[in-house]
Amino acid sequence: MSRRIPESTVRRLSHYLRSLEDLGGEGGQTVSSEELAERGQTTAAQVRKDLSHFGSFGKRGLGYRVEELRSRLRHILGIDRTWRVALVGAGRIGSALFAYPDFNVRGYDVVAVFDNDPEKIGRTWGEVTIRSSDELERVVRDTGAELAILAVPAPVAQELAQRVVSAGVKGILNFAPIRLRVPKDVPVEDVSLVMELEALSFAITQAGAVDE
């Protein structure tokens, strides 16, 4: 039951949660750390250690009750509530995200969409109207958005990051290929497709190089 939680632990928690959901989990069904490990590509000891940071939810000799562990994890991850999300950038990536089904299911509710293309401003996506980024501060405040997804080109990402933060956003999911500078109490998660691809080509190249 410690204080500082490793980033890698958090990612695994997400994964355990997904496994639990796949597992269905009617009534008093239980699951062992061993089973979770297998599904999560890790070890049983790791699963138990990860969970032990937050308390002890299992029963010895029996395992974890699926239903209970699931709701505990949702609470730990902070998704036992709805998060209001501002989507900044209504281009290709923005629209793909908006349509992403798991999104709403998991408690993320896109309450505002911004773009600076006059062609797009005023159109509606589902219930939401695309706004000019000129209105960003006002709309973010009015809608009470707490998260921002930045799906905009690199050159404008930094400016928009500052603006959403000053309008009250508490965390940013960033698709632009730059390191955003924001106050350090505002967490930023970067999604960089190029970086992922490079990790992949590195891994492939490296694997080949072992034989040399």
Added chain:
Amino acid sequence: MSRRIPESTVRRLSHYLRSLEDLGGEGGQTVSSEELAERGQTTAAQVRKDLSHFGSFGKRGLGYRVEELRSRLRHILGIDRTWRVALVGAGRIGSALFAYPDFNVRGYDVVAVFDNDPEKIGRTWGEVTIRSSDELERVVRDTGAELAILAVPAPVAQELAQRVVSAGVKGILNFAPIRLRVPKDVPVEDVSLVMELEALSFAITQAGAVDE
């Protein structure tokens, strides 16, 4: 100049490379580990340690020649060549990726696109015709695709992963929210938007909880 390279090092290398590219880098311009650190949100010692895994490219008292380090990094990351990519899934995410500008620039060339929607099969995107996934093995082999991007729903991802691998693909970028089972010499990079968002809501929630 060691053997096993930490995953985190690889990601930082990607980042250094991006910084070097931003830096322009005409002629004999140089950059110090300190400068790279600043841009990469890390420390100078970390930069030097990361690079030292692969040799020593700097000049003491002077730093690294931008142009040279850039091409070294491109070589290390395995992107001093073109990678032929098969894009599996022509839905929202697939099309966003296809249009992603950095993609071609960075040496990733989409040589085949697959979908199983009869509406989409036969259409062309740029130079590439969308094929039925029935033809996957043949087309992957014919085009010599080495990487696959899986942008398909979770239920079919595992099957398609196996099929691209058996057709000769050497690495997979996976957007489906499941852990793929593939031979262990085939690297898989997962991109999970939900996981990123959950890491974000955890961080925000946690930050608040410190005050309690």
Added chain:
DNA sequence: CTACTTTTGTGAATCTTTTCACAAGCAACT
């Protein structure tokens, strides 16, 4: 050529994360 400044490359120290290993707890059965 010598002194001075700068910045790398790297062992050693520190800090973090993972793995090990086992006592303690729980359920089921006799």
Added chain:
DNA sequence: AGTTGCTTGTGAAAAGATTCACAAAAGTAG
């Protein structure tokens, strides 16, 4: 109630990653 079988929770050990700190190079100036 006692025994057996299983699985958690957790200190302690091991492995891994980062930071420190400094000698060794390289350029520059006098």
